[in-house]
Amino acid sequence: MSDSNAIVTNDLHKTFKSTHGFLKRTTRLTEAVRGISFSVEKGELFGILGPNGAGKTTTVKMLTTLLLPTSGDISIFGMDIRKQTVEVRKKIGFTFGGSRGLYGRLTAIENLRYFAELYALPPEVSRKRIPKLLEIVGLDGRGEDKVETYSSGMQQRLHLARALLNNPQLIFLDEPTVGIDPVGARELRATVKYLQSRGKTILLTTHYMAEADELCDRIAIINKGRIIAMDTPSALKSQISPESVIELKTSHENLPGLQTLLAKLDAQTKITYHENASKQVARIYTLQPAIVIELLSPWLNTDLIHNMEVRNQTLEDVYVNIIQGEEK
Amino acid sequence: MMKSLVRIVRLYLFQAWYSYRSLFAWSTPFSYMTSKFGYPLFSMMMFVFIGKFVGFTDPSYIVLGNILLMPITNGLYGISMTIGNERQFGALSYLLGSPAPRAPLFLGRALFHILDGFLTVCIALPIAMLFFDIQFKGVNLFLLVGCLILITIASTGLGLIMGTISLRSQDGWMFTNTLGQLLFLLIGVNFPIQQLPAFLQPVSTFLPMSRGIQAARMVVNGAGWSNVAGLLGGEVLVGLAYILIGYTLFRIVERASMSTGSLDSF
Amino acid sequence: MASFFRLAFRQMDVQLRMRVLSLWSLGLYFIQPAIFSAVSMFLSQAAGNAVPDLIYTVLGGGIMGMWSGLVFTSTYDIRADRREGTLELIVGSPTPLRTVVGFRSLLNVLAGATSMLAAVLVAVLIFNYSFSSIYLPGVIFSFLLLLFALWCMGVFLANLLAWSRLSGTFVDLLELPVALLCGFMYPISVLPDWMQSISVIFPIRWGLEAMRDCLKGSVIGAELTMKWLIALGISFVFLLLARWLDGKVHDHIRITGELRSV
Numbered sequence: 001m002s003d004s005n006a007i008v009t010n011d012l013h014k015t016f017k018s019t020h021g022f023l024k025r026t027t028r029l030t031e032a033v034r035g036i037s038f039s040v041e042k043g044e045l046f047g048i049l050g051p052n053g054a055g056k057t058t059t060v061k062m063l064t065t066l067l068l069p070t071s072g073d074i075s076i077f078g079m080d081i082r083k084q085t086v087e088v089r090k091k092i093g094f095t096f097g098g099s100r101g102l103y104g105r106l107t108a109i110e111n112l113r114y115f116a117e118l119y120a121l122p123p124e125v126s127r128k129r130i131p132k133l134l135e136i137v138g139l140d141g142r143g144e145d146k147v148e149t150y151s152s153g154m155q156q157r158l159h160l161a162r163a164l165l166n167n168p169q170l171i172f173l174d175e176p177t178v179g180i181d182p183v184g185a186r187e188l189r190a191t192v193k194y195l196q197s198r199g200k201t202i203l204l205t206t207h208y209m210a211e212a213d214e215l216c217d218r219i220a221i222i223n224k225g226r227i228i229a230m231d232t233p234s235a236l237k238s239q240i241s242p243e244s245v246i247e248l249k250t251s252h253e254n255l256p257g258l259q260t261l262l263a264k265l266d267a268q269t270k271i272t273y274h275e276n277a278s279k280q281v282a283r284i285y286t287l288q289p290a291i292v293i294e295l296l297s298p299w300l301n302t303d304l305i306h307n308m309e310v311r312n313q314t315l316e317d318v319y320v321n322i323i324q325g326e327e328k
Numbered sequence: 329m330m331k332s333l334v335r336i337v338r339l340y341l342f343q344a345w346y347s348y349r350s351l352f353a354w355s356t357p358f359s360y361m362t363s364k365f366g367y368p369l370f371s372m373m374m375f376v377f378i379g380k381f382v383g384f385t386d387p388s389y390i391v392l393g394n395i396l397l398m399p400i401t402n403g404l405y406g407i408s409m410t411i412g413n414e415r416q417f418g419a420l421s422y423l424l425g426s427p428a429p430r431a432p433l434f435l436g437r438a439l440f441h442i443l444d445g446f447l448t449v450c451i452a453l454p455i456a457m458l459f460f461d462i463q464f465k466g467v468n469l470f471l472l473v474g475c476l477i478l479i480t481i482a483s484t485g486l487g488l489i490m491g492t493i494s495l496r497s498q499d500g501w502m503f504t505n506t507l508g509q510l511l512f513l514l515i516g517v518n519f520p521i522q523q524l525p526a527f528l529q530p531v532s533t534f535l536p537m538s539r540g541i542q543a544a545r546m547v548v549n550g551a552g553w554s555n556v557a558g559l560l561g562g563e564v565l566v567g568l569a570y571i572l573i574g575y576t577l578f579r580i581v582e583r584a585s586m587s588t589g590s591l592d593s594f
Numbered sequence: 595m596a597s598f599f600r601l602a603f604r605q606m607d608v609q610l611r612m613r614v615l616s617l618w619s620l621g622l623y624f625i626q627p628a629i630f631s632a633v634s635m636f637l638s639q640a641a642g643n644a645v646p647d648l649i650y651t652v653l654g655g656g657i658m659g660m661w662s663g664l665v666f667t668s669t670y671d672i673r674a675d676r677r678e679g680t681l682e683l684i685v686g687s688p689t690p691l692r693t694v695v696g697f698r699s700l701l702n703v704l705a706g707a708t709s710m711l712a713a714v715l716v717a718v719l720i721f722n723y724s725f726s727s728i729y730l731p732g733v734i735f736s737f738l739l740l741l742f743a744l745w746c747m748g749v750f751l752a753n754l755l756a757w758s759r760l761s762g763t764f765v766d767l768l769e770l771p772v773a774l775l776c777g778f779m780y781p782i783s784v785l786p787d788w789m790q791s792i793s794v795i796f797p798i799r800w801g802l803e804a805m806r807d808c809l810k811g812s813v814i815g816a817e818l819t820m821k822w823l824i825a826l827g828i829s830f831v832f833l834l835l836a837r838w839l840d841g842k843v844h845d846h847i848r849i850t851g852e853l854r855s856v
Contacts (some may be wrong), residue, residue, distance in 0.1 A: 061836060061851070065684050068848045089688045100679030103612050110608075117604040118687035118694075122599050162683075348823035362767055370770035375633060381650065381780035389677070499617040509629045509827050518639045570803050 002079070006201040007040040007063060008088045013073035014058050014225075031069050032058040034225035036072075040218075042169075045196050046117060047216035048205045055225040056205040057096070060174050063203070074105065076170060090119070093163035093196065097175030104148035108158050110137060112165060113148060119166040133161040136194070138187055144299050153180040170201045177211060182262070189215060209316040219315075221322055229322050237317060243270075244289040245317060248282045248296070249307040255280045255303050265292060279306070284315075347489040364448050368398050375518050376460075384519075391460045392548060393517035395452045396541050397475045399445030399480040401508055406441025407487030408504040438484040445480050464548070473546045473557070478563055479540035485570025486536060495585045516541050536570050539563040601689065605697035610715045613671060622663045622800035623709040628660035631655030634779055649806055654716040657802060658742075659709025661778070664744050665769045667702040668751040671695075677730060681756075682853045685844070691756065692749070692840040699748035703741050710737070725809070732808030736801055739825050744840070746829040746836070753839040756847060772796060777803075797832065800825035 014033040033055045040046040040099075050056050061067040063074060074081045076088045090190050101110050109130060116126040134140045137157040149153060156176065163171055173192065177185040192215055196202055204211050211220055214235045219232040229236060250258045255273070262271055262282065269292075270285040286292050289310055296302050299305045349427045362525050372394035376387045384390070441473060494500030512518060514531060515538040521529060532538050543556040631651050638646040655845055675681035684694055703831075717723035751768070775785070775792055776799040780789055793799045804821040808814070 029815065043850065046598075064686055065849055066848060068845060073710070086688045089686060094686065098679070101683050103678075103680065104606060105612055114604055114608050115687070116682065117597075117601045118689045120601070122597070123600065193696075228677075235834055243629065305701055366767055367770060370774055374630075374636070374770055374774050377774065378634050378779050379637050379641070381784045382643055382646070383641040385641070386635045497637050502617045502621050503766050506625050507623075511628055511834070513636070514634055519636050523636045523640045 002269075003014070005039045006077055006202065007046075007269065008044045008073075008075045009039070009063070010073045012036040012059065012062060012074065013070045014055075014062060014067065015070045022029075025043035025056060025283075033062070033310055036222070036225070036227055038227060038230060040201060042201050043199055044217050045159050045192070045202045045215055046202065047212040047219040048203065048222055049209070049212055049219055050231075051206075051323060054222045054224055056259075057174055058204070059222070060094070060096075060172050060205060064092060064172050067091055068283055090166065091168055092170045092172065093166060093168035094172035095159040095174065095176060096109055096161045097156075097169070097178040102147045102155060102162075105146060107170070108134065108150070109143040111158065112162060115162050116165050117217050119244050121165060127318055129165065129167075130161075133164050136164070136191060137161045138184075138191075153184045156180060156270055157184070160191065164195075168200070169205070173202060173204045174228075175205055175207065176207065185211070195258050198217070208313060209319055213315040221319060223323055229318075233315055237313055237315060238247075243285040243313060245311050245313055246284040246286065246289060246296075247309040247311070248284070249279045250274070250282070250305060251279055251303070254303050258282060261296070261299065261304065264295065283317075355553030358386065359571050363446075364398075365452065368394060368401070368448075369452070371512070375512075376494035379518075388460050388462050389545075390518050391456050392462060392545060395449060395456055396476070396544050397511060397517050398448045398452060398480065399442070399476055401485035402441045402445030402448065402484040403438055403480040404487040404490065404508060404511075405504060407438050407484055408494060409501060409532075410437045412501045412504075438481075438487065442480045442484070446476060449476055462548070467548055467552045468552060471553060471568065472544060475540055475544040475547055475556070476558065478542065478560060478567070482540060482563055483536070483568065485567055485572075485574045488571065488574030488578055491575065492581045495578070495581045509536070510563050514538075516545075522570035524550035534566070536563065536567045539566070598766060602697050602700075603691065605694055607652075608697045608699040609701045612707075613667060613674070614701065614771075617664075619663070619705065624663055624853035627659035627709055627713065628653035628778065630658050631716075638756060643832065645701040645739055646673050647783060647811055648717045648721055648723045648845060649783070650779050652721065652723070653710070653806075656710035656713025657778050657798075658773055659713070660703070660706035660740075660744060661773055661798065663752065664699070664702050664748045665772075667705075668699060668748050669755050671702075672700055672752060672756050676853065685847070685853055690838065690840070691844060692753065693855075695756075696749055698746055699752060702748055703745045706744065709742060714776055717752055722830040727809075727811030728784050729808040729814055730812065733805055735809055735822070739829075740801035742823055743801045743829045744806045746797065746832040750832045750836040750839070753836045753843050756843045772798070775799070795828065797825045797828040800828070 004191060012033050013031070013035060013148065016030045016032055018028050020028060036055070036059060038046075048056050048059065058067065062069050063076070063081070063090055068082070069270075077091055079088050079091075081088050083231050088135070103114070106114070112130045112133070113126060116130070121129070127296075131140065131143070134143050137160050139154060139157055139161065142150070142154070148160065150158065156179065156314050160173075160176065163173075176192070177188055189211060192202060204212070204215065216233060218230065219236060222228070248258065249289045258280075259273075259282075262284070265271070265284070265286075272283045274281045274283070284292055293308075294311065296305060296308065300308055372391060375390045375394065378384075379390055381389055399581040427530040453462075457464065486503075486507070490500065493503050497503075514524070514528065515521070515535055516532070521532045521538065521542075524532060543551075543559040543563070546556050546559075610729065616710050631654065633652065634651040635646045636650065672681065675684065685691055718725075752759055773779075775789055776782075777793070782793060782799065782803070785793070800821045804825065807818060808823070
């Protein structure tokens with residue numbers, strides 16, 4: 001195993017057993033992870049994307065020793081998670097999305113002191129480290145407040161502070177910005193980048209494509225328990241095509257009219273339709289955006305086209321493309 | 329008018345069933361049996377052995393009293409725990425934020441607990457007959473069933489008062505639990521009410537269920553309708569009073585809870 | 595060594611403030627035992643006894659409080675951690691769950707001792723109980739042994755109940771049956787023979803019997819020593835079982851993924 005790897009996984013599988021029925025019990029097996037293999041280099045910020053139920057959190061829990069794989073191997077800094085569980089736990093920190101996992105009636109500092117003891121931190125170390133961590137996550141001045149008075153965003157930031165208590169070399173962040181307002185999320189992303197600049201290895205799961213695009217050195221896209229794509233964000237984006245995306249918005253009533261209009265485009269042009277709040281969104285993928293715009297511009301700001309936006313393909317487009325391709 | 333009535337009945341039944349299933353569903357028959365019968369039967373045995381030690385020569389008195397307590401605790405805990413559990417699962421705000429009328433919404437929740445309590449007694453009584461030699465010869469079963477139903481309904485008023493405490497306090501279930509324990513003492517479950525000190529006997533008189541239990545005991549001993557009519561009438565009045573007080577208190581506290589923000593989960 | 599004591603202090607501090615100091619404890623340690631004691635006394639009165647046997651009615655209530663407190667806190671701690679999401683964080687730390695459970699159980703047992711203290715005060719101050727025949731060193735040793743037995747059972751229970759989300763069902767099968775079988779509020783001889791045979795496996799039964807014998811000054815010497823040794827021995831068996839369970843539980847809950855509540 002290479003010394004430069006923080007994480008190495010090999011053919012990971014995880015199957016859950018559940019029973020159903022009251023008088024007549026039946027057992028159901030659910031394969032949450034079906035053969036995942038990847039490695040993460042030291043100092044890398046690695047992202048895992050996938051739809052709900054894809055197996056992201058199950059994978060993270062196996063990596064953080066909270067779940068045992070049904071089969072497959074995991075090594076963290078060269079240590080087997082089954083045989084050297086305690087040693088692995090000393091070297092990692094983790095947070096899961098959401099605000100559960102703190103003692104509400106205690107203050108932030110008391111919560112951190114409690115978890116510091118679980119990691120056997122000497123008091124002189126935790127005395128210095130706790131205020132610094134609160135500052136890093138933007139909670140300085142709020143350390144003496146009870147956690148039950150915190151907003152969910154603040155609780156998540158406190159979780160990040162908790163995950164950093166033992167100065168881990170590897171940090172797992174499972175949907176760290178879920179439920180946080182845009183300003184808070186931006187600050188948290190800045191914190192994540194800062195941690196990476198300090199040499200930490202970070203594995204991040206998220207639903208927010210822009211976040212993954214901004215932060216991650218490499219991304220794995222998981223669907224139905226398998227990795228279906230893995231590369232740098234730019235490589236993933238170039239994988240599909242250098243097409244531009246023209247996004248049109250219209251109302252439900254005018255969609256048939258828009259579809260008739262778009263039928264005039266080249267038959268090879270890929271067009272997808274989505275519903276977005278109260279509007280219908282049409283996305284046109286084209287190598288010749290200028291020609292398409294020229295065709296459509298007379299209809300701009302009419303009932304047929306309320307809004308037009310031209311952009312390059314984003315990670316979201318890649319993701320949707322890959323997942324939908326998988327579904328087909 | 330008819331439409332409103334149908335809506336209320338539907339609300340009453342559906343809410344009752346879904347509430348019962350969502351908050352009190354047992355995943356296996358084993359957990360159902362241990363939950364329903366574990367504590368009541370073992371506490372009954374405990375009191376029987378205490379009675380044996382101190383020389384109380386009528387164990388069937390204790391056994392019958394504790395069996396009669398089973399549907400009562402179902403009615404009491406059913407409503408009060410319903411409110412506490414809705415709060416714990418975070419559904420209370422949605423429930424109270426809906427336009428549904430409160431009476432069928434919450435009182436309806438007692439329905440399946442009452443039925444459940446009845447089922448519990450139907451299972452416990454034959455067991456008691458087998459092990460503790462309780463006889464049912466010459467007993468007016470129809471009247472006994474009536475007593476059981478009345479006792480259970482009467483307890484729901486008390487449950488509603490306890491549930492009201494859950495609206496205000498996260499420790500509301502503790503009060504319910506304490507009251508449930510006090511029932512061993514105050515309503516003639518384990519010993520005649522006359523054994524209580526003078527200052528406690530009026531408390532027993534003003535509690536629902538005391539008369540019902542007394543009436544049920546008399547019916548098991550062969551009494552007829554004329555012997556127990558007075559007691560049952562009193563039980564109806566006291567029970568109704570508690571239901572009315574409980575409902576009124578609930579509405580007042582509901583309003584107050586919305587301004588203090590105490591509806592949220594733990 | 596210093597880190598061990600710091601961990602102990604921190605665990606017990608959080609346990610005290612999060613779980614023990616609550617209205618719930620008031621019910622467990624004082625109200626429920628008082629009610630059982632009161633029922634016992636009124637039954638005694640109804641049976642025609644002028645004075646109840648305080649060792650069983652009042653002190654029996656005290657041991658009820660100690661045991662009920664331990665059962666509920668042992669089960670509630672794990673369930674609360676699971677529901678609050680802290681169980682994952684504790685299991686995911688380098689500190690073994692058994693260490694955390696051990697310290698919490700110790701505090702739970704010490705908190706439960708207040709129930710017995712309250713019972714003694716009631717017996718002495720309200721019922722003028724006289725300790726004329728008491729064998730005091732024996733009572734103190736027996737009580738400490740009882741605390742140790744309770745702690746061993748508490749650690750065992752917490753490990754057993756960490757096993758599954760459904761373990762809460764077992765509370766109904768633990769609290770009163772053990773109180774019943776160990777003769778908390780009556781002598782063991784009141785029970786049928788087959789129940790007395792089952793009760794021998796509980797160290798609480800032996801510790802309690804020894805304590806009562808010393809309170810009454812009725813048994814000292816070899817018989818008392820035998821009861822102490824049995825209580826101690828069985829307590830260690832529970833401790834060993836807890837240690838064995840700890841490893842199994844640690845793996846089992848990570849296989850089934852039941853570290854979190856539904």
